[in-house]
Amino acid sequence: MSVEPIHGAPGPRRPTPGGQDNRTYVGILSLALIIFLVLLYFTMCANPGSSGGGEGGGITSGDGGNEEGGDMGTSAGGDGEGGNEGGGTGPTGTVNPTPIQPSGGGTLVINIPVEPNVGASGSSPAGGIGQTGAGSSGGPPMFMGLEGKGTNHVFIVDRSGSMGSRGIKKTRLRGAQDHMIKFISGMRADAAFSVLFYGSRLEKLPPADTLIPANATNRNMAISWINSKRTQGGTIPMPALEAAIKMKPDTIWFLADAQFPRHPDILSYVKKHKGNIRINCYAIDSYSGSIMDQIAKETGGRARRVSSRDPNF
Numbered sequence: 001m002s003v004e005p006i007h008g009a010p011g012p013r014r015p016t017p018g019g020q021d022n023r024t025y026v027g028i029l030s031l032a033l034i035i036f037l038v039l040l041y042f043t044m045c046a047n048p049g050s051s052g053g054g055e056g057g058g059i060t061s062g063d064g065g066n067e068e069g070g071d072m073g074t075s076a077g078g079d080g081e082g083g084n085e086g087g088g089t090g091p092t093g094t095v096n097p098t099p100i101q102p103s104g105g106g107t108l109v110i111n112i113p114v115e116p117n118v119g120a121s122g123s124s125p126a127g128g129i130g131q132t133g134a135g136s137s138g139g140p141p142m143f144m145g146l147e148g149k150g151t152n153h154v155f156i157v158d159r160s161g162s163m164g165s166r167g168i169k170k171t172r173l174r175g176a177q178d179h180m181i182k183f184i185s186g187m188r189a190d191a192a193f194s195v196l197f198y199g200s201r202l203e204k205l206p207p208a209d210t211l212i213p214a215n216a217t218n219r220n221m222a223i224s225w226i227n228s229k230r231t232q233g234g235t236i237p238m239p240a241l242e243a244a245i246k247m248k249p250d251t252i253w254f255l256a257d258a259q260f261p262r263h264p265d266i267l268s269y270v271k272k273h274k275g276n277i278r279i280n281c282y283a284i285d286s287y288s289g290s291i292m293d294q295i296a297k298e299t300g301g302r303a304r305r306v307s308s309r310d311p312n313f
Contacts, residue, residue: 143183143253146280146302150250151191152211155180156240158256158284159197164231165257165285167308172257172284173231175313181223187214194247195226198240200233211247238266245273252277254295257284267294274299282306 141148157180163173170178184193192211197203205212205225212218235258244252270279281292281303296303307313 141183141251143280144179144282144304144306146253146282146304148251148253148280149278151188152249152251153183153191153193154211154244154247154249154252155193155195156237156244156252156254157195157197158235158237158258159199159203159229159231160233160235160258161199161231162235163257163284165308167285167313168311169313170308171231172308173229175308176255176284177226177229180226184214184219184222184226187219189213189215192249193222194244194249195222196240196243197229198235198237199231200236202236202239202243203229204243209243209247211249238269241266242269245270245275245277248275249277251301252279252299253282254279254292255282255284256292257286266291267298270295270298280304284308 141150141153157173157176159173163176164171166172167175169175180195187193191214193214194211195205205222212222235256237254237256241252241254277299278301279295279299280301281296283292283303283305285308286305293303295301
């Protein structure tokens with residue numbers, strides 16, 4: 001049986017040429033737009049300060065941060081580069097006035113702002129690592145945030161291999177050298193000083209084993225000698241402590257970046273021969289430890305931790 005078509009009824013709809021392609025093109029454009037917006041969103045979240053002025057930042061530290069382990073034991077290593085990296089620096093801003101025992105070993109990096117009045121005498125607060133040379137006017141000598149006494153001074157400085165480790169701007173050794181140079185440059189001619197570098201062997205500022213007057217000639221000679229030193233060997237401070245104490249200065253400034261062997265001879269020698277000498281101790285990027293604390297306490301000095309990651313170190 002045949003069926004007659006109803007006149008006026010619409011026939012089967014035929015696809016419009018190109019219609020399917022148009023829909024596909026619109027879909028692709030929509031997907032690309034969505035992907036672009038998602039990427040833009042995550043980019044803005046990752047860089048919240050990119051469209052405006054950035055906020056100034058200090059040194060970030062965690063509760064158990066360990067950026068540079070291995071400094072708790074005796075430093076060891078071959079010759080390294082102390083380097084003359086950059087010029088002199090200004091005062092540094094963060095230290096740890098009270099040593100904190102790390103719970104899991106390694107280096108505990110904690111920066112605590114010091115009291116606002118610690119700094120170079122006669123100038124604005126230095127934020128913890130300022131210095132004035134012995135004999136300069138305006139107050140007692142200051143070095144890296146600690147107060148010394150008198151006008152006769154000896155520096156004992158670690159130059160072991162780990163002192164070649166680099167902070168934000170320079171190595172630990174270079175930072176120590178720059179701060180010593182700033183102190184010595186500010187000394188008056190009626191003051192006296194000497195410098196001892198220790199690693200696996202001891203090196204003494206000439207003429208050895210004596211305090212030299214801080215006149216211009218000797219200051220310039222000492223600065224050149226200090227700048228020539230590079231890292232070398234391990235951490236053996238005992239000969240340097242003995243040599244420094246025998247010179248009978250008013251203040252000894254003792255710098256180390258590692259926990260040296262807890263040899264009983266070190267503390268017993270200090271107790272027996274300290275006289276009226278004050279010894280201030282500095283632990284660079286490491287916990288100062290009981291031996292440095294005891295040396296400082298025994299002589300009326302202080303032990304302090306210094307970070308090479310401070311921008312002004």
